[in-house]
Amino acid sequence: MSQQKLDFGIMLNGPGSHMNAWKSDQVPNDASTNFEFQLNIAKRAEQAGFSFVFVADGLYIHEKSIPHFLDRHEPLTLLAALAPVTQHIGLVGTISTSYSEPYTVARQLATIDRLSHGRAGWNVVTSPLEGSADNYSKGNHPEHDVRYDIAEEHLQVVQGLWDSYEDDAFTFDKTNGRYLDRAKMHTLNYEGKYFQVKGPLNAGRSEQGQPVIFQAGASPKGQAYAAKYADAIFTLGEDKDAAIRNYDSIKQQAIEQGRNPNDIKVYPILAPIIAKTEEAVERQYEEIKALTNIEEALDYLGRYYDHHDFSQYDLDAPFPDLGNIGQNSFRATVDAIAIRAKEKHLTLREVALEETVRRSPFTGTYETVANLLIEWFEDGAADGFIFGPHIYGTVYDDFLNEVLPILEAKGYYDTGYQGTTLRQHMGIPYKENRYSKQSIH
Template sequence: MSQRKLDFGIMLNGPGSHMHAWKSKEVPNDASTNFEFQLEIAKKAEEAGFSFLFVADGLYIHEKSIPHFLDRHEPLTFLAALAPVTKHIGLVGTISTSYSEPFTVARQLATIDKISHGRAGWNVVTSPLEGSANNYSKGKHPEHDIRYDIAEEHIQVVQGLWDSYEDDAFTFDVKNDAYVNKQKMHTLDYKGQYFNVKGPLNASRSEQGQPVIFQAGASPKGQAYAAKYADAVFTLGESLDIAKSNYDSIKAQAVAFGRNPEDIKVYPMLVPVIGKTHEEAEARFDEIKSLATIDDALDYLGRYYDHHDFSQYDLDAPFPELGEVGQNSFRATTDAIANRAKQGNLTLRDVALEETARRSPFTGTYEEVADLMIEWFEQGAADGFIFGPHIYGEIYEAFLTEVLPILEVKGYFTKQHQGHTLRENIGVPYKENRYSKSVITH
């Protein structure tokens, strides 16, 4: 029986990850903004033992965007609403470093961390869609690698501001008229190429020290950023070999940055299609695929390429050579698509339909999917998974009631949360204050 346990997060993505999940009879059509529906998903995940929920986001839409992206909650407001009506599950939200101010981000996340008693997390993104620049007054969308240079300064500022006060700075000492020990209050005075921030932040530290840092960049620059700063990383879950390669790369780079590899957790995406039998799983997958037409699929594919128009190409010709198109958007994803198309001699039709409803390796019976997750875990490809089904309906319920109990019986999962804070529950250390004596002496 395993001593280590699998760990799970859940993506709150409206009706599901499929572009037309909203059409399914299994979910309300307005699921992306239906708070009661999403709260029910979150509470079920919490009760089942999930460690955190995760809210994705984007800053640019147009008429061909995924329908339920056209109207969805802003992550931090949403998480603040969830904080007092949940007790154990971590609250992770996406915020762009390219289009936000570090001081504001630090303050917002610190507030959620305090309200939730140490359950906040930040999914750091650089915003891949070039159209995002049209919604902000910052000029041209930064090039891919420059976005990560900006992100590096951004997180340095935010984490520096989170250390504005040492843990015991606030004394509330009425007798001596001392609300705070000002010797334990620190001004950041950050001066960089992209940000100049004085501080201090008007927010004390939380029960976990600082919010947990999540990162999902899959490009070499993104992986290096994750290895240096992240506590948890989301990776692609296309196959065991790819997942293990990503896992090993991130852990090795973390060591190169002087970190303990156990202090950074790796979560491949889990988009299972499950059933009592193979036939039931295949029937569910066929139903999911039927939700999108080929025109829908072309629009979905275009999003990865900053909404490139794929309708101009021959559907049944080989996938087109696109040159630099997509290189400043979802670079790792578009590179992977091009490689798969070339290796498999795929047509544009093949690629578009495949991307809209990709067959997950976690397709099969409940026992088979549970065993495959254990294999990935034991082979060093995952510390856990982030669960984001095509549709939040029957598959979600079956995962909770059928798959998780199998993992629990086999000793690879427990529904008991490991502690009160997000850091405790995913097994990463308390974030010590850089000004405390314990840190200075190291």
């Protein structure tokens, strides 16, 4: 039996990952801004032993955006609100390196890390949508690979600022009037191509040293970035063989960067369709599919291609050759769509409808899905999973009440927490301060 245990995070994604999840009777229609609803999801995940909640984000919308993206909470504000009303679960939020200042990001995340006693994490994104540039005064949207060059400097600055103080820098010595051991305060003086930041940061370190770094880039440039800097990576997980290849690639690149591959965790997306019987599974799948019509599906598909207008094409002709459209946005996603459409001879209609509710590999009865999770884990396709159901409702209930107990009974899951910080939950080491000669941990 495996000595390791499966690990789970959960997305706080409004009513769910489906574009029209808000239409379902299983969730409140204002779920994207309903704090009580989101708090309930987080608290139930905490009771079930999930390592973290994750809040995604985007910086550009228009009238054809996913409906519940039109009005949703800013991630760090939401996580700050969750910090005092949760006790164990990690708090992970998305921030763009293309449209934020590293000094501000460092302060914000350091504050959440301190408020939560070492439970903060940062999902580093480069903002794929070109329209994001229209909402900021930074000029044109940077090209795909340039965005990762900016992201590299941005993260170097943020992590450098988080090391402004060694762990025991603040002495609070009233007798001698010394608030701080100044020898343990450090100025960054970063001079890069994109950022010039002096420091130090006016924030000390937390119980886990630094917030956990998450990343989801699947392009070669994005994966190389993640292998160098990330503590955890979100992947698509569309099938097990592809997941294994992706997992092996990430771990190998981590080794090439001089890292311990066990210190970087891989979390495929988990959007299960589960029920007691196969017949009930199929009914559930059809009900989710029925939430979307073809016009809405085309709009959803267009998001990956900078909101390209797909209504101009024949729905029942082969999926069109789009050239470079989308290459500066969701590059890995649009490449995967093109490959799948060509290999399976899919029409535009089939691709669009499939994208709104992709049939997850984890579709089946409770026992079937539990065994598949174990199989992926044992075969080296995942260290854990990021749970993001199409709709938060019965599938969430069933996963917590039916699937997790099977995993626990088989020895692959534990609802208890092994420590107090997010790093401890995930089994990754404390982040040492670069200036410390000898860690006190």
